[in-house]
Amino acid sequence: MREIVLISSKENVKIKTLVVNQINLFSIKKAILDQHIDLKNINQHVDALIFTSKNAFKALLQNxxxxxxxxxxxxxxxxxxxxxxxxxxxxxxxxVEYVGIDSHGSGFSSEIIPLLKNRKPLYLRAKKIVSGLDAKLLDAKIKLKQVIAYENKTIILDNALKPSPKSILIFTAPSHYLAFKQNFGWDGSYYAIAIGMTTFSVFDGDVEAFVSPIQNIDSCIEFAKELASKLP
Structure with a gap:
């Protein structure tokens, strides 16, 4: 059966993992103050928080x-x-006021734009984002404030760690795919599984890829095992 490898920023005890990114959480108090948010009267300046990543929430909680x-x-x-x-x-x-139905950033933006009319949202985000959610909200005249809460940094790996041909690779963030490619390029015999549509959208056109039916790592792993059992 084909080898299954989770490409991630942290180890997973349930499956072989290749760590390709390091997550750096930022101190965000100054960035918040730079947005002219009075911490003694936060509710007057911000009445909604937007999260598209667990890492952004981890950064806020740590702060x-x-x-x-x-x-x-x-x-x-x-x-x-x-x-x-x-x-x-x-x-x-x-x-939590709203949980997205669509796992793709563009779909999520379409869902929340009507809900954020006349609101004052703060988007806690990565240094680099691929969904374009911020631009879509600003284009919709949402009074959006943004704070960069974390960044993904690529780890340079030894080529000996490259997964074997015909492996099934699970990607749980766009940055993981980009870091993997930076390290190893792409073998045409690989199959890729994306945790959601935002990650799927960064795959190159020649990648044999699937989207997990359910957007969590455990479901990705089960889907990969099912796929591996069906492939020669």
Whole structure:
């Protein structure tokens, strides 16, 4: 059976993992203040938080734990692209107002634009994004503020770590695919599985690729195993 490899930014005990990215969480207090947000009256400046990544939420939570002046963000309702992130927010006592139906950034933007009319949202985001969500919200005249909460940095790997031909590779973020390609290029015998449409959208045209039916890592792994059992 074909080897299955998760291409990620952290190890997964359930499957062979190739770590290609390092996640750097940023200190964001200054960036928030630079957006003219008064921390003593946060609700007057921000009445919605937007998350398209668990890493952005991790950055906010880490900053809150280090600086109690940011505690007011817990009371601001969040618009979240996936149920996995929503569960993490609820677990930490945050309010979730909306969970996206579409796992693609462009679809998510279409869903939340009508809900954010006359609102003052803050988008906590990666240094580099591929979905164009910010541009779509600004084009829709949403009064969007943005703070860069984290970045993905490519790890340069030894070529000996390159997965064997015919492997099934699972990608859970666009940055993971781009980092993998930077390290190893692409073998035409690989099959790729994307956790969602945003990740799928960055694959090159010659990549044999599928989108996981459910947008979480466990489902990606099960889908990959099912695919491996059917392929020669």
């Amino acid at each position: 809150i734990q280090q600086d109690c002046e940011l505690e007011g963000f817990r009371d601001i309702p969040a618009f979240v692209i996936g149920e996995g992130s929503a569960q993490k927010l609820r677990k930490e006592g945050f309010k």
